[in-house]
Each structure stands twice: as C-alpha cells, then as structure tokens.
Amino acid sequence: MSEAVHTSPLAHLDGSHDAAELSISISEVADRGMIDLRGEAGSVKFRQAAKTALGIDLPLKPRSTAVKGDVTVLWLSVDQWLVCCPRNKAAGLVDKLRKNLDTLHSLVVDVSDARAIIRLEGDNAREVMMKGSSIDFTLPDYKTGLVRRLVFAEIAALAHIVTDKPCTIDIYVFRSFADYTWKWIEATAKPAATIGLFGARSE
Structure with a gap:
C-alpha cells in the first residue's frame, strides 16, 4: 500500500522571494x-x-x-x-x-495540514501587515512573542511576531487561502507600493 506524501500548500510556487524584488522577503514555512x-x-x-x-x-x-x-x-x-x-x-x-x-x-x-504559514521578514513587514488589517503593528506591546487572530486581506488569519530585529512575522491562514494570501502579499509588498510608517514627529 502506498503512503500519503505531504505536499505543502505553496509547493507549486518557488517558495521564496528576494528582498530585491519586494520591500520585504517572504517565504513559506513548509515543515x-x-x-x-x-x-x-x-x-x-x-x-x-x-x-x-x-x-x-x-x-x-x-x-x-x-x-x-x-x-x-x-x-x-x-x-x-x-x-x-x-x-x-x-x-x-x-x-x-x-x-x-x-x-x-x-x-x-x-491540524498540521489545515493551515499554511507565510513568513514576512524585513523593515517593512509591519507596514505590509497594516495594509491588510486594521491592527496597528507599531504599538509598543507588539513585540517578539505576540500572537493574535485578525482579519488579514479580508480573510481569517493568525499573526505571530517571531522577532523584532530583524522584524519577522509569521502569518497562519487556512490552506485553501494560501495561494491568495501569497499573491496579495506579493502585490502589496512591491517597492512601488511602499508608503512608509508614520512615527513621532519632532516639534
């Protein structure tokens, strides 16, 4: 009898993107x-x-x-x-x-096969997250270790801030939305779409 072979949700893609193509690096956490x-x-x-x-x-x-x-x-x-x-x-x-x-x-x-995990890395990771949700990822308590459910790009998701520096955020989405989420991030994270985050202004 043949055994089931695991195929990651994004196996049909190359699985990663270089920061030169986008304002951040994105990759699938497949294992x-x-x-x-x-x-x-x-x-x-x-x-x-x-x-x-x-x-x-x-x-x-x-x-x-x-x-x-x-x-x-x-x-x-x-x-x-x-x-x-x-x-x-x-x-x-x-x-x-x-x-x-x-x-x-x-x-x-x-539930290992239920979700896909997409990792965002780079200085603009928080910006990309905020483009897709109503959550302010610049708040002081949004640091290493924080995890929360949210609506991201109009779908249910889970965000986990893995590290602050460099900023690394894992997005968990249901497997059927993996391709959509990846392409949404690709489009939103292009250098031309970078808007920059507002910070404290000096008087």
Whole structure:
C-alpha cells in the first residue's frame, strides 16, 4: 500500500522571494507541525499534564507564546493553544498529550495540514501587515512573542511576531487561502507600493 506524501500548500510556487524584488522577503514555512490543544486553563492537573508532555508551561497570558527548543505554544483563547513543532515530531507529541490528558476534559488534534504559514521578514513587514488589517503593528506591546487572530486581506488569519530585529512575522491562514494570501502579499509588498510608517514627529 502506498503512503500519503505531504505536499505543502505553496509547493507549486518557488517558495521564496528576494528582498530585491519586494520591500520585504517572504517565504513559506513548509515543515511545521501544528496541534490544536484545548482544555481548562484553570485546572492545575491539565496544565501539569500538558507540561509533562510538551516540556514547557502553557502560556496563560492573552496573545502570548511560550518557547522551548523546537516547540512553540501559541495562546489562542482562554481554553485553546496551538502547539507548533517540526512536522516529523507532531505525531509523537499528539500521542504524549493524549496519554497524559486521557482522564481529563481536553481535546488534542493534529491540524498540521489545515493551515499554511507565510513568513514576512524585513523593515517593512509591519507596514505590509497594516495594509491588510486594521491592527496597528507599531504599538509598543507588539513585540517578539505576540500572537493574535485578525482579519488579514479580508480573510481569517493568525499573526505571530517571531522577532523584532530583524522584524519577522509569521502569518497562519487556512490552506485553501494560501495561494491568495501569497499573491496579495506579493502585490502589496512591491517597492512601488511602499508608503512608509508614520512615527513621532519632532516639534
């Protein structure tokens, strides 16, 4: 019997763009496993069981993340997290979580194929994000580690600020919107479309 072969949502494209062509660099993060984890954040038993499986405390503060080694946990809501890891480790983490949470009210689902991840890198990454949403990415608390849901280019998305300097932002969109999102960013991030961000003005 033949085995299923993973194909990334943007495999039909070259997968990257050089900053010379755009005001930023964009690329697909193609080898990331994603696990939808749900449970009661107020339960000590739930948090401890999840930590034992993941090796990291779940982030409890809204729009925050927790990172240890190659595992990153994104806070999505008061009872939901997105666990990110190398794709080849996702199945193992799912098994560990289900075993540890077996007797607790919880949900663990491998959603690695549900979303595409597009990475924006460069000084104009925040500008491009603001062209596609109503969110002000220049606010002081929009720094490394912040994650939030938003409407980007008229579709549901998730943004994660990976680093501040250089500015690196991952955009998570549902797989069926991957091609549309990539082309939207291509058009919006062209040097001719650069408008520059307003900053504090000197009197």
